[in-house]
Amino acid sequence: xxxxxxxxxxxxxxxxxxxxxxxxxxxxxxxxxxxxxxxxxxxxxxxxxxxxxxxxxxxxxxxxxxxxxxxxxxxxxxxxxxxxxxxxxxxxxxxxxxxxxxxxxxxxxxxxxxxxxxxxxxxxxxxxxxxxxxxxxxxxxxxxxxxxxxxxxxxxxxxxxxxxxxxxxxxxxxxxxxxxxxxxxxxxxxxxxxxxxxxxxxxxxxxxxxxxxxxxxxxxxxxxxxxxxxxxxxxxxxxxxxxxxxxx
Amino acid sequence: xxxxxxxxxxxxxxxxxxxxxxxxxxxxxxxxxxxxxxxxxxxxxxxxxxxxxxxxxxxxxxxxxxxxxxxxxxxxxxxxxxxxxxxxxxxxxxxxxxxxxxxxxxxxxxxxxxxxxxxxxxxxxxxxxxxxxxxxxxxxxxxxxxxxxxxxxxxxxxxxxxxxxxxxxxxxxxxxxxxxxxxxxxxxxxxxxxxxxxxxxxxxxxxxxxxxxxxxxxxxxxxxxxxxxxxxxxxxxxxxxxxxxxxxxxxxxxxxxxxxxxxxxxxxxxxxxxxxxxxxxxxxxxxxxxxxxxxxx
Numbered sequence: 001x002x003x004x005x006x007x008x009x010x011x012x013x014x015x016x017x018x019x020x021x022x023x024x025x026x027x028x029x030x031x032x033x034x035x036x037x038x039x040x041x042x043x044x045x046x047x048x049x050x051x052x053x054x055x056x057x058x059x060x061x062x063x064x065x066x067x068x069x070x071x072x073x074x075x076x077x078x079x080x081x082x083x084x085x086x087x088x089x090x091x092x093x094x095x096x097x098x099x100x101x102x103x104x105x106x107x108x109x110x111x112x113x114x115x116x117x118x119x120x121x122x123x124x125x126x127x128x129x130x131x132x133x134x135x136x137x138x139x140x141x142x143x144x145x146x147x148x149x150x151x152x153x154x155x156x157x158x159x160x161x162x163x164x165x166x167x168x169x170x171x172x173x174x175x176x177x178x179x180x181x182x183x184x185x186x187x188x189x190x191x192x193x194x195x196x197x198x199x200x201x202x203x204x205x206x207x208x209x210x211x212x213x214x215x216x217x218x219x220x221x222x223x224x225x226x227x228x229x230x231x232x233x234x235x236x237x238x239x240x241x242x243x244x245x246x247x248x
Numbered sequence: 249x250x251x252x253x254x255x256x257x258x259x260x261x262x263x264x265x266x267x268x269x270x271x272x273x274x275x276x277x278x279x280x281x282x283x284x285x286x287x288x289x290x291x292x293x294x295x296x297x298x299x300x301x302x303x304x305x306x307x308x309x310x311x312x313x314x315x316x317x318x319x320x321x322x323x324x325x326x327x328x329x330x331x332x333x334x335x336x337x338x339x340x341x342x343x344x345x346x347x348x349x350x351x352x353x354x355x356x357x358x359x360x361x362x363x364x365x366x367x368x369x370x371x372x373x374x375x376x377x378x379x380x381x382x383x384x385x386x387x388x389x390x391x392x393x394x395x396x397x398x399x400x401x402x403x404x405x406x407x408x409x410x411x412x413x414x415x416x417x418x419x420x421x422x423x424x425x426x427x428x429x430x431x432x433x434x435x436x437x438x439x440x441x442x443x444x445x446x447x448x449x450x451x452x453x454x455x456x457x458x459x460x461x462x463x464x465x466x467x468x469x470x471x472x473x474x475x476x477x478x479x480x481x482x483x484x485x486x487x488x489x490x491x492x493x494x495x496x497x498x499x500x501x502x503x504x505x506x507x508x509x510x511x512x513x514x515x516x517x518x519x520x521x522x523x524x525x526x527x528x529x530x531x532x533x534x535x536x537x538x539x540x541x542x543x544x545x
Contacts, residue, residue, distance in 0.1 A: 002259055014543055074265030074365040075542045084262040094363040102291040111287060114280035115364060166260075 002086065004167060004198040005049040005072060009081035012042040012067055012222075041067045043222045044081070051086070051166065054199035056209035056230055058237045059219035065202045068219070069093065069169050072200060087166025090116055091200075094171070095156035101145035105136055105155055108144055112159045126162045133184070134158035154181060161188045167198045186212075206239040265365065266539070270531050273367040280366070284374040289381065303382045307341050314455050326457050326507075327497045328397050331390075335492040336454030336485040338386040339416050342379055343423075343481055344445045349375040350424025351431050351441055358545040368538050369531070372424040379420070390492055399496040404513070411516040412487030418523030419480045422530035429537040432544050451476060452485040458507045477509060483519045486512055 015038045028035055042064045049055060057065040070076040071083045073091065098112040109130055113123040123130075131137055134154045136147075144152060170189065189212065193199055203209050209216060209230055216233020218226040226236040274281060293299040314333050326332055353371035354361055361368055394401075431437040453461065465473035476482060486508055497503040509515065 003262065006262060070542065072265065074267075075363065077264075077266040077539045083265060085265045086262045087260045089265060089365070094359070097359040097363045100287060100291065102294050103287060107287075111283045114277070114283050115360065115366060117277075117366070120279050 002051045003048060004051040004053065004086050005047065005200070006084045007045055007047040007068070007071070007081070008083075010042055010045045010068075010071055010078040010083055011040065011080035012064075012071065012076065013038050013040050013079050040222050042071070042078075042219075045219075045224050046081075047217065047224075047227070049198050049200070051198055052196045053215060054193055054201065054213040055215040055217055056213035056233065057200065057202045057217050057219065058204075058206075058209065058233055058239070062221075063219040064222040065219055066171055067222075069171055069200060069202055072167070073169055085167060088117065088164065089167045089169065090160065090163035090165035091167075091169030092157065092160050092171065093169055095160045096152060098159075099144055099152065099156055102143060104143055105134075105140045105147070108155060109159055112156065113163075116160060116163045118163060122164065130158045130162050133161065133188070135181075150178065150181075157181075157185060161185070161192070165197060167200070168192055169200045171202045204239075206234040210234060268367050268369075268535070268538075270367065270535055271369050271373070274369045274373050277367065277370070281370060281374055281377070284370060285377045285381070288374060288378045292378070304385070307337065307386070310341075311337060318455050322456075327503060328493060331393050331397055331493045331496055332457065332489065333454055334390055334393060335488045336452055338383060338390060339412065339481060339484050339488055340448060340452060340454060341386070342383050343416055343420050343448065344441075345379045345382070346376045346420035346424050347427060347441050347444065349379060350420075351427035351437050353424070354428040354541065355431055355435075355545065362542050362545050368541060369425065369534060372428040373421065376417075376421050376424045380417070394492050394496050397496040398498075399492070400500065401491070401495045402500075405491045405495045407513070408487040408516070409491035411513070411520060412484045412491060415480050415484040415487070415516065415519050415523055418520065418527050419484075422523070422527040425527075425530040425534045429534045429541075432541050433537065448479070448481050451479055452482045453489065453507070454485060458486065458489070458509070462506075462509070477515065480519050480523060483512075483515050487516050 015036045025035060027033075045064075045068060047055075057068060059065050067076065069091075071078055072085060073089055073093065074083075074085070077083075098115040099108050100111060103111060109127060110120075110123055113126075113130075114120075118126075131140065134151075134157070136151060136155055136158075139147065139151065144155070147155070168189075186208075189199075193212065199213065201209065201213055213230045216226070216228060216230040216236075217224060218233050218237045226233055228236075269276065289300075293302060296302065298305070311334060314337070315330060319329060350372045353375040354368060357371050360366070361371075427437050427441065449455070461473070461476060465476065490504060490508055490512060494500050494504040494507065
């Protein structure tokens with residue numbers, strides 16, 4: 001087994017300086033008021049994943065799940081502790097961000113693919129598979145601005161699930177699209193997992209966490225309150241498993 | 249469906265996912281850079297009936313203003329005055345465009361910068377490259393004007409052209425990197441760019457000839473004269489004058505002697521070295537500031 005992700009005592013603080021005009025700064029300095037407020041989004045989190053592990057991150061809104069995911073993806077750097085990863089990272093995180101409304105579907109596949117780290121030959125090779133997945137064959141040369149929101153997400157998803165990677169991150173994205181498409185996404189994610197990718201999955205849905213992940217981690221106000229199997233984690237946070245699974 | 253986990257022969261090392269190779273990484277991912285430049289060229293004037301032509305109308309109007317207003321009112325009878333203005337103006341336009349679009353580039357792409365881990369230098373570099381793309385037709389127009397005016401370039405003219413371009417590229421890219429990063433923290437940068445734009449328009453020999461500067465400053469106010477010549481853009485413009493304007497005059501030697509500073513090439517060489525250092529400084533500063541981009545945007 002090779003280690004895939006090592007998070008060691010990671011801490012992330014956000015500084016909120018609402019007084020960023022020189023005048024406000026001067027007034028606050030004279031009055032002895034704090035110049036900025038800081039808030040600890042993640043406090044001393046440690047986590048080790050082996051290649052092929054899958055872990056669900058559970059927690060209420062604002063508990064730090066997405067911040068932890070951003071540390072692993074490298075978009076943010078920790079203020080304390082360290083984060084180390086092995087191999088290529090990809091994922092379903094705000095998948096629509098790389099699409100440009102003024103470009104056609106075809107151009108967006110290439111642009112978004114390149115943004116997610118694919119090379120030209122890689123995109124060429126996967127182009128047909130991406131389009132088939134998105135079911136947008138007829139709208140390939142239409143500008144994306146004319147797409148419905150469902151079509152938009154389908155295109156973005158199709159590109160994202162085709163990136164070659166060792167670590168795959170998923171952030172609450174499976175609530176979009178109609179049920180057949182959601183099922184298809186879950187199938188694809190399960191395939192990615194079976195191929196041996198490390199998975200980090202942020203979700204509020206206990207059913208999906210249970211069906212996709214072996215392990216679970218519960219965050220509460222930036223602190224890790226539980227780490228163990230997925231079943232125990234769902235119990236620890238007190239969620240009830242209802243019938244919302246998108247499994248076949 | 250293709251099922252290929254990226255699995256290199258040797259196992260990749262554990263690395264910090266947030267570290268980036270900076271400009272080298274931009275070069276490694278030049279396919280993405282190419283697509284970003286193409287996208288920018290496509291969408292910059294989206295929904296505008298005149299479209300890409302705006303990139304040429306704006307400098308054309310500026311040129312006409314300088315040529316007629318200053319020419320008529322100041323009765324400036326410099327030989328080949330149009331070439332003199334234009335050889336300077338293409339650099340001033342390039343520089344201001346690179347600063348303006350470069351400084352906005354990170355903030356404009358905040359949805360990507362906040363969510364996806366890619367070399368952030370990509371965005372200022374792409375916007376500078378779009379500006380370079382607009383510079384190419386300007387060179388063609390300049391060369392056309394040169395041939396109409398009887399341009400006889402010598403070897404040094406070619407050297408001057410390359411040196412001048414190198415200087416504005418190095419400093420333009422460096423400023424774009426710096427300003428784009430600062431703009432994330434302080435949204436005053438747009439106004440700073442406006443101020444710099446005004447300053448550089450009047451501190452290069454474009455609207456007026458350099459011989460005026462020599463007459464008034466070279467001996468009477470040596471310090472101010474040296475400050476004037478310490479501007480990279482000024483040296484760039486003077487080198488471009490040497491490349492395209494003085495070789496087109498009837499008496500190239502005399503025109504150059506009257507309108508260019510002594511040791512122009514030495515000054516140019518020093519400026520290129522400073523430009524490399526400045527770009528390095530900009531890259532280091534950018535790398536230091538980008539750690540907090542995702543949360544500041």
